Amino acid sequence: MVSTKVEKYISKRYERWLDYASYHCEQAGMPEEACDVLNEVLCSLLQKDNCKLEQLLSIKKNGYTELDFFVLKMIKLNATSDTSPYRSKYKPMPVDDNIDYSRLEIEDIQEEVVDKNELFLHRFHQVRDVLEGMDLTPFAKKVFEYRFFEDSNFSEWPGTEPLKQLYETYNKVQELIRKKITGESIF
Incomplete structure (x- = not known):
């Protein structure tokens, strides 16, 4: 169970971490996945031992905690590395750059709804x-x-x-x- 101290810190830093994730996801060519990357990192983080998290939170350096550095490192890794937990779990669909998808004729099929x-x-x-x-x-x-x-x-x-x-x-x-x-x- 995560302590309220760690919970409050995550809530306080969430927006900054999301900005960092947005930047790295933009660089990696997946700008719309920043929130997903951050949430995957936080999900993984919250599964760690609470004592370890509090220890990371207690070590401060230049206005940041070791928890900040850990989360930022994990965000960058998940956004940029092809073998990262996020990228291996959520592989992007292959896209053929030679196809103009706007010119495809796609049939709208009404699905029969069963009451x-x-x-x-x-x-x-x-x-x-x-x-x-x-x-x-x-x-x-x-x-x-x-x-x-x-x-x-x-x-x-x-x-x-x-x-x-x-x-x-x-x-x-x-x-x-x-x-x-x-x-x-x-x-």
Whole structure:
């Protein structure tokens, strides 16, 4: 866990470190990634031992702390080195400089959005309609409705029937409904 002292220092220096990251990312040809580089460095930093971080924070030189120098070194390394943790984790997509992307004709494809709630409601009604159309005993219908539609547990069943009988009845009705909906032969 990072101490509040270290946390406050990071918050205080964040904007300056971001400027430094912006400069080095600009030099490396990836100006839009400065914030990502800094955040990757800070994420790595915060995984270090808190005692080590406080030690770096306590050593001061020319108005800066060793923590500043460490972070600045890590920013520069992550922005410029091809083998750095940031660059190896987030490799840039290759770009072909011979292609004028503005002249490409890209087809806009509308993705079909599935309303899961509507689909669920449709299936729910489908099960109810099939159940109503089936020639089942009142007990079988009551067991299925209790478990499926009311979402109740058989351990709280108001009757005296054994749990095994309730589960067997429910599973048989469920299988009959599934077969009816999918068009499989019931017998």
